[in-house]
Amino acid sequence: MVKKLSPKKVILISPSPVNEYAVNTPRKNAALYQYAHAVEQVSLETGSYFINLWTIMAAKEQSKVLKHDGVHFNEKGYRILSEAVITKINNISSTKGRKKIAK
Template sequence: MPTLVCFGDSNTADSYDANGTPRLTPRIADSLNGWKVINAGISGETTRDALARIKKDVADYYPSLVTVLFGSNDSARNRDVSLEEYEKNLRLIVEQLSPEKTILISPPPVVEAAQINNRDNATLAKYAQIVQKVARETGSHFIDLFTEMKDLPDYSELLVEDGLHISEQGYVFLSHIITAKIKSIQEVN
């Protein structure tokens, strides 16, 4: 049975919200018949934290594919993960997983009015560009979530009130994008 590990921060963490509504991994599992889908998201984490747990939480499952969604916390003003360190950390993650198994996902945009003094889209765009660069240079798969959301008429509908975390509608959107990417990878292989 092929295995997908969804590795990330709070936008990946927790399979269900407090009301029992499915978040990311159950939605992907429903769309990928025959796949085992493992949630390896932890709220508040950066790529620095990810490197400390990648073996136990990801590699030890011998995944067929891994989604990697970090950057919202790396880019936060109080977290101090520079663009250079973020790029280095992403490259180390890809190296440990192998490019053909890695689906790098750029961080989503935020609603800036709700994220005053924490995050802004100009900075997040730079982190998103790093994800694209690492994917291109390593040969990893890539989903440009930042641009996909920014191109919508009102991407704020895909985020909850805090302007940072993905909403139920956002999880529907993201799970469709990830599922489509995985199906396109399967077609090539």
């Protein structure tokens, strides 16, 4: 899919950790970590951009960024995600001599 699009127009984002102890959470962090690494490898192989959401969210206290289901982000989690995306786009834009989209 990345090859069909221009890699320089694609930002791949890794999954983030989940709270494995939350109610009805079938996802396991070990598998998600491997998937995050695979996404990073695809970005390196294709020359596309990459946001390591795993690392960003792993540094946060899970209960402060996830809803009670242990998987979905709460308001703070989505704010962190959107800031990471905006930062990446602004970094790309600044290297291309374009205006930043947000502060």
